[in-house]
Amino acid sequence: MDASSLNSAELQRLISQEKERAMMNEMVAKLTSACWDKCITGTPGSKFSSSESSCLSNCAQRYMDMSIIIMKRFQSMQI
């Protein structure tokens, strides 16, 4: 176990990794919440219907498609 100070480059790198992981978890959480609202309209059953599970899967991917469009649009607007 090393005894490096809190300012080492290695520690900063490790913290960046954790930050990246946390941001990905946050995105999954946010998307799951939004897609649940869009796709699970009735009372939860003992398993998902195939339309519910494809809706959830599609929802996530369409959100990513939308993100790309928004970014491109935004970039094309910059002077």
Added chain:
Amino acid sequence: MDSFSSPSSGSSSQFSTDEFMDQLKTQLAQAYAEEFLETVRGKCFEKCITKPGSSLSGSESSCISRCVERYIEATGIVSRSLFSAPR
């Protein structure tokens, strides 16, 4: 283990990188778990407790159990959709 001193003081009680990262990961995991639980509470209350009575009915209880399982499953579906099926 006593509290860590600030880096600028240069005293002898400093965390190692490993100890610091262990604490950071633990705290992140705890924060994530709390946020997840809060979300599930909200979703399942909305779906399962439509007209609050003087106690939880059997159907409300089973709805809640199924809801928790389905929400966990939904999280897996969304996660796999994002990270293992790129276009």
